[in-house]
Amino acid sequence: xxxxxxAILESAHPSDDQSVEWCPHCGRPFPDETGRDLHxxxxxxxxxxxxxxxAYESATAAEExxxxxxxxxxxxxxxxxxxxxxxxxxxxxxSGFI
Amino acid sequence: xxxVAGIATATVTSPMVTDGFLAFLQxxxxxxxxxxxxxxxxxxxxxxxxxxxxxxVGGSFLFTSLLTDHEGIRAVNGWRARIPxxxxxxxxxxxxxGLGGVLVLGVVIxxxxxxxxEPTRNFAILAxxxxxxxxxxxxxxxxxxTWPLLNPWRTIASALPFDGGRSLPDRYGVWPSVVGxxxxxxxxxxxxxxxxxxxxAWLVLLYSxxxxxxxxxxxxxxxxxxxxxxxxxxxxxxxxxxIQVTDEGVELRFHGTALTEGQSSGxxxxxxxxIALLWATTFDxxxxxxxxxxxxxxxxxxxxxxxxxxxxxxxxxxxxxxISGFVIFLGAYQVASRYARRTAGSYLSAETIxxxxxxxxxxxxxxxxIAHSLGYFISLVPALxxxxxxxxGIGLPLQVAVLPAWFGTLQLGFVVLGHLLAVWIAxxxxxxxxxxxxxxxxxQYPYVIVMMVYTMTSAYVIGQPFVEPVYL
Numbered sequence: 132x133x134x135x136x137x138a139i140l141e142s143a144h145p146s147d148d149q150s151v152e153w154c155p156h157c158g159r160p161f162p163d164e165t166g167r168d169l170h171x172x173x174x175x176x177x178x179x180x181x182x183x184x185x186a187y188e189s190a191t192a193a194e195e196x197x198x199x200x201x202x203x204x205x206x207x208x209x210x211x212x213x214x215x216x217x218x219x220x221x222x223x224x225x226s227g228f229i
Numbered sequence: 230x231x232x233v234a235g236i237a238t239a240t241v242t243s244p245m246v247t248d249g250f251l252a253f254l255q256x257x258x259x260x261x262x263x264x265x266x267x268x269x270x271x272x273x274x275x276x277x278x279x280x281x282x283x284x285x286v287g288g289s290f291l292f293t294s295l296l297t298d299h300e301g302i303r304a305v306n307g308w309r310a311r312i313p314x315x316x317x318x319x320x321x322x323x324x325x326x327g328l329g330g331v332l333v334l335g336v337v338i339x340x341x342x343x344x345x346x347e348p349t350r351n352f353a354i355l356a357x358x359x360x361x362x363x364x365x366x367x368x369x370x371x372x373x374x375t376w377p378l379l380n381p382w383r384t385i386a387s388a389l390p391f392d393g394g395r396s397l398p399d400r401y402g403v404w405p406s407v408v409g410x411x412x413x414x415x416x417x418x419x420x421x422x423x424x425x426x427x428x429x430a431w432l433v434l435l436y437s438x439x440x441x442x443x444x445x446x447x448x449x450x451x452x453x454x455x456x457x458x459x460x461x462x463x464x465x466x467x468x469x470x471x472i473q474v475t476d477e478g479v480e481l482r483f484h485g486t487a488l489t490e491g492q493s494s495g496x497x498x499x500x501x502x503x504i505a506l507l508w509a510t511t512f513d514x515x516x517x518x519x520x521x522x523x524x525x526x527x528x529x530x531x532x533x534x535x536x537x538x539x540x541x542x543x544x545x546x547x548x549x550x551x552i553s554g555f556v557i558f559l560g561a562y563q564v565a566s567r568y569a570r571r572t573a574g575s576y577l578s579a580e581t582i583x584x585x586x587x588x589x590x591x592x593x594x595x596x597x598x599i600a601h602s603l604g605y606f607i608s609l610v611p612a613l614x615x616x617x618x619x620x621x622g623i624g625l626p627l628q629v630a631v632l633p634a635w636f637g638t639l640q641l642g643f644v645v646l647g648h649l650l651a652v653w654i655a656x657x658x659x660x661x662x663x664x665x666x667x668x669x670x671x672x673q674y675p676y677v678i679v680m681m682v683y684t685m686t687s688a689y690v691i692g693q694p695f696v697e698p699v700y701l
Binding site: 143144145149151159160161162163165166167168169170173174190191194197198201202205206208209212213216219220223224 | 273274281284287288291294295297299574575576577578581664665666667668670
């Protein structure tokens with residue numbers, strides 16, 4: 132699997148007034164600490180310091196919580212979408228339900 | 230691309246049409262608009278087909294967002310099995326393919342210039358449109374890209390004693406091939422190439438002269454890597470294929486998974502080429518819709534053009550339409566990339582994000598290509614077989630295969646499959662580019678919206694009744 136290479140990093144441009152967290156290993160900038168910490172674990176897993184690993188783990192845990200609610204919304208949307216499509220087809224094909 | 234219409238009409242208007250051919254044409258014309266029939270047969274209203282296309286893309290994105298296991302995604306996409314390919318067998322295969330390609334090119338030019346003018350009896354027409362552009366092109370994404378071996382111009386250019394010392398400026402990247410691709414599509418749509426063997430043979434000759442001259446001046450690697458559009462089309466289609474040739478040997482993988490690797494080294498224009506390829510499939514269908522014909526017709530009427538002026542004006546309108554559509558597609562993709570930067574919360578440039586994710590569009594291009602080509606290929610491949618046998622003195626009856634009614638639905642299925650594969654590949658690519666899980670998913674929002682609009686547009690075009698481009 133490919134990991135982002137230096138050419139990608141060169142194309143990252145935070146402007147001066149933006150907050151930035153740099154990756155200590157590859158120098159890629161991130162707008163927030165969480166993004167940087169997740170990146171550390173994703174890409175530089177083999178060379179993490181203990182602090183960095185702890186930061187990665189807490190970022191992952193925080194993301195899991197958010198992801199849980201996100202997925203509830205996704206499943207609900209999928210359900211509504213499915214029902215709506217079935218209903219529309221029933222109406223459109225005139226199968227006598229409505 | 231639909232050559233179907235060209236062949237069919239030309240044969241109908243040809244005075245040499247035999248009774249057998251009329252029967253074939255009736256069966257054949259019934260399948261010309263195979264895709265629109267699929268929508269019509271089920272008596273689903275047009276707006277619902279269009280909406281279903283959009284819902285399918287959006288829904289499959291939502292479903293994919295539930296798959297968040299980095300390692301699992303990598304395992305699926307990284308799976309591969311080595312196919313043994315001893316070097317002496319590879320050498321023999323290379324020799325045979327090279328020889329075969331040059332031989333077929335020669336026969337196409339000769340039969341195009343001297344063979345029967347009736348398109349469905351002419352080897353050049355059948356070999357180029359049925360054998361090569363429909364059948365062979367399908368093999369490049371269904372099996373693997375063999376074009377570097379088969380490419381007759383490459384074989385010839387490599388055999389010539391020129392070292393090709395010139396080089397193209399780096400900033401050109403692969404833009405020459407983007408121009409070449411759009412140019413070829415334009416010529417294909419506005420010219421009688423699909424039905425006129427003489428015109429086709431002259432174009433092939435011209436293409437050969439340009440390509441061989443170019444390849445000897447700039448060297449085959451530069452020419453077929455940066456300038457020649459066909460080599461690039463097949464290279465990109467080949468990356469969708471399950472058989473991949475790498476430095477280590479020949480590998481078998483899942484369809485499309487090779488697209489998740491090696492995309493960061495993009496030349497200038499590499500992204501534009503993929504967009505152009507995708508736009509080409511849409512444009513091909515668009516020019517056979519009543520709406521397009523009405524627009525061209527009203528423009529001609531508005532300017533009061535007749536005769537020669539009209540003959541110059543109409544191809545210009547097609548060219549303008551082709552270029553504007555390409556610019557709109559490219560623009561929409563770039564706007565989506567700019568928004569992706571925001572939704573993903575990333576400092577990567579929009580250009581980088583767009584370039585990283587663009588390979589995910591290739592399965593869609595392949596899906597539309599197979600939807601356009603498979604029925605056409607199956608119908609006419611017996612005719613190609615008979616005409617080829619005729620070249621070596623074996624007389625076979627000229628036949629065409631008649632496709633079953635459900636074939637149109639199958640074609641729609643390929644379009645859907647292409648889209649589903651694209652969503653999966655984009656998901657995997659985003660997971661590699663952005664940290665964590667939510668950021669990659671959020672990066673897809675703008676693209677999903679753009680792709681829903683694209684799919685709905687395509688579904689609308691496909692659902693339109695097929696009309697001949699009348700003003701050409």
